[in-house]
Amino acid sequence: xxxxxxxxxxxxxxxxxxxxxxxxxxxxxxxxxxxxxxxxxxxxxxxxxxxxxxxxxxxxxxxxxxxxxxxxxxxxxxxxxxxxxxxxxxxxxxxxxxxxxxxxxxxxxxxxxxxxxxxxxxxxxxxxxxxxxxxxxxxxxxxxxxxxxxxxxxxxxxxxxxxxxxxxxxxxxxxxxxxxxxxxxxxxxxxxxxxxxxxxxxxxxxxxxxxxxxxxxxxxxxxxxxxxxxxxxxxxxxxxxxxxxxxxxxxxxxxxxxxxxxxxxxxxxxxxxxxxxxxxxxxxxxxxxxxxxxxxxxxxxxxxxxxxxxxxxxxxxxxxxxxxxxxxxxxxxxxxxxxxxxxxxxxxxxxxxxxxxxxxxxxxxxxxxxxxxxxxxxxxxxxxxxxxxxxxxxxxxxxxxxxxxxxxxxxxxxxxxxxxxxxxxxxxxx
Numbered sequence: 001x002x003x004x005x006x007x008x009x010x011x012x013x014x015x016x017x018x019x020x021x022x023x024x025x026x027x028x029x030x031x032x033x034x035x036x037x038x039x040x041x042x043x044x045x046x047x048x049x050x051x052x053x054x055x056x057x058x059x060x061x062x063x064x065x066x067x068x069x070x071x072x073x074x075x076x077x078x079x080x081x082x083x084x085x086x087x088x089x090x091x092x093x094x095x096x097x098x099x100x101x102x103x104x105x106x107x108x109x110x111x112x113x114x115x116x117x118x119x120x121x122x123x124x125x126x127x128x129x130x131x132x133x134x135x136x137x138x139x140x141x142x143x144x145x146x147x148x149x150x151x152x153x154x155x156x157x158x159x160x161x162x163x164x165x166x167x168x169x170x171x172x173x174x175x176x177x178x179x180x181x182x183x184x185x186x187x188x189x190x191x192x193x194x195x196x197x198x199x200x201x202x203x204x205x206x207x208x209x210x211x212x213x214x215x216x217x218x219x220x221x222x223x224x225x226x227x228x229x230x231x232x233x234x235x236x237x238x239x240x241x242x243x244x245x246x247x248x249x250x251x252x253x254x255x256x257x258x259x260x261x262x263x264x265x266x267x268x269x270x271x272x273x274x275x276x277x278x279x280x281x282x283x284x285x286x287x288x289x290x291x292x293x294x295x296x297x298x299x300x301x302x303x304x305x306x307x308x309x310x311x312x313x314x315x316x317x318x319x320x321x322x323x324x325x326x327x328x329x330x331x332x333x334x335x336x337x338x339x340x341x342x343x344x345x346x347x348x349x350x351x352x353x354x355x356x357x358x359x360x361x362x363x364x365x366x367x368x369x370x371x372x373x374x375x376x377x378x379x380x381x382x383x384x385x386x387x388x389x390x391x392x393x394x395x396x397x398x399x400x401x402x403x404x405x406x407x408x409x410x411x412x413x414x415x416x417x418x419x420x421x422x423x424x425x426x427x428x429x430x
Contacts, residue, residue, distance in 0.1 A: 003047050004048065004052055006043055006046060007206045007207075008207075011190050013220065013221045013368065014368070016244075018252055020039075020044035022249070022250030023046070023204070023252075024046065025250060025253060026253060029310070030063065030064060032050070034049065034309070035049075035426055035428045038307045041310040045237075046183075048150045060200060063097065064098070065250075067144065068144045068174050068177045069144070069178075070148065070165060071133070072121060072149075073167050074120030074172075075167065075175060076174055077178065079118070083175060087105060088178075088189060089182050090105060090178045091109070091248035092191075094188040095188060098181075098185075099197075100138075103138060104137075110276050111133065113396050117127065117130030126156065130149060130156060136187060143256070146257065147254075147255050147257065148252075159253060161276070161277060161297035163296075168363055170363075173218060174249075176215065176245060178251070181242075183195075184196045195211060196243075198211075199242060213239070215242070216240075217245060219364045220238070220243075220365075223367070234346060243410040254313065255274050256317070264419075270323065270341055273299075274299075274317040275322075275335075275351070276299045277297060277298060277299075278332070279355050281413065282332070282420050283332060283369075284332075286369070289409055289413055293353055295357050295358065296356035298331075298353060300332075300352070300353050301347065301351060301353075302351055303349060305347070306347045322338035324337050324338045333390055333416055333419060340377040340423035341423070351372045351373055351374065353369050354367060354368055355367050372424070373424070377423060380424055381424060399413075
């Protein structure tokens with residue numbers, strides 16, 4: 001087995017973390033099930049039968065992209081006014097490596113035609129359309145659908161990792177995924193374009209590249225968004241490596257949402273998404289309580305030191321929940337306290353914490369707000385009295401109520417920050 005140090009894959013920004021998962025998943029699924037992955041020295045490592053050159057050759061010559069499509073979204077490429085630069089070439093691609101995408105595009109277009117849907121469905125139509133998609137989609141497509149959307153009998157749920165079903169404001173991730181593939185490959189021969197090799201070296205190993213694509217990356221990498229004050233001059237373009245975007249969305253496939261019901265009741269379901277909870281401003285160093293309403297929540301992404309196979313990591317993400325006592329963690333403070341109380345038994349040594357903050361309009365950014373080491377901390381037991389009869393929960397909820405005074409808000413913010421500090425390893429020692 002070879003250990004390949006992917007210096008181009010770090011836990012931050014979110015795009016880089018997801019890229020590491022995408023590389024790991026694709027190599028394990030399409031080349032060798034014996035491939036393992038782990039985090040060390042701020043980078044991701046692959047343990048694989050492939051050599052470094054064989055890894056590069058896999059992505060350039062053998063990689064078969066996952067069908068990542070969102071025919072329920074305006075801007076997805078399926079409707080008359082949409083950008084067609086990605087979906088038209090991929091829909092007619094002749095190369096065998098694109099057969100799953102090509103077939104899925106034809107299936108989705110046929111379904112839209114059968115249902116006589118000619119423009120983005122409204123909320124009422126969308127639920128019916130999604131149900132039809134769920135019941136008739138090709139198997140290869142379902143893994144993306146489960147990562148992007150959850151359906152219950154009553155509602156549609158959109159996990160924050162993928163915006164509102166695969167888009168960030170006006171930016172449709174799936175359409176851009178197809179466009180980036182056409183920049184990397186000739187869709188008819190399947191051969192990589194001249195720039196593709198240098199781009200993959202940059203994506204995997206951080207090697208310099210003379211050219212990047214002036215295309216958006218959305219919420220996943222705030223430093224690449226461009227705009228005013230984003231460079232040494234007055235403004236800059238949004239620059240990205242097309243491979244980064246492609247592999248990032250391939251990594252999102254490991255996140256699959258689910259609908260849960262408390263105590264198997266017949267009440268409404270709620271979204272359950274790996275390691276995702278409501279945002280708490282406490283412990284972030286920069287998010288105030290008043291900003292919590294302008295977010296899509298926060299996500300805690302696991303880092304593990306020991307080599308693990310893909311099925312082990314898939315299982316980890318499928319169980320990606322935390323509990324405080326007997327109740328599920330509902331927000332960031334609950335999650336931090338769960339780690340401090342019990343630790344975990346899955347080999348995770350740390351979590352990278354991200355918040356999804358509103359940037360402008362309907363656009364968001366995934367902002368890193370701290371790394372938390374996994375280590376049981378007996379000092380957290382000092383909070384037991386606060387939790388008696390739900391006092392802490394009620395107090396925190398009251399501070400977020402409409403009638404809360406500024407003094408109460410400030411006091412609870414201070415309390416939450418102190419509790420976050422108490423959850424850290426070594427806190428409270430004299």
